[in-house]
Amino acid sequence: MPSNSSxxxxxxxxxxxxxxxxxxxxxxxxxxxxxxYRVTVEIEWLKSLSEST
Structure with missing residues (x-):
């Protein structure tokens, strides 16, 4: 997490x-x-898709 406030x-x-x-x-x-967290979920979803095909 970035330490500066933005x-x-x-x-x-x-x-x-x-x-x-x-x-x-x-x-x-x-x-x-x-x-x-959205990127994390999308990466896991893509990994799951790649394993199922």
Whole structure:
């Protein structure tokens, strides 16, 4: 997870004021996390498809 704060790691607009409290959640609920886990699922799906043919 990137350590710097950006639009991809922000959970919502409250991240500015409450960053200390929301930072642990960013690894699961941020835009970056969505992209990361979506790519992980797609890779596993492609691996599964390649094994079944």
């Amino acid at each position: 639009a991809l790691t922000a959970i919502s607009p409250i991240d500015g004021r409450y960053q200390q409290k929301t930072q642990p959640l960013a690894q699961f609920f941020s835009e970056y996390a969505l992209i990361k």
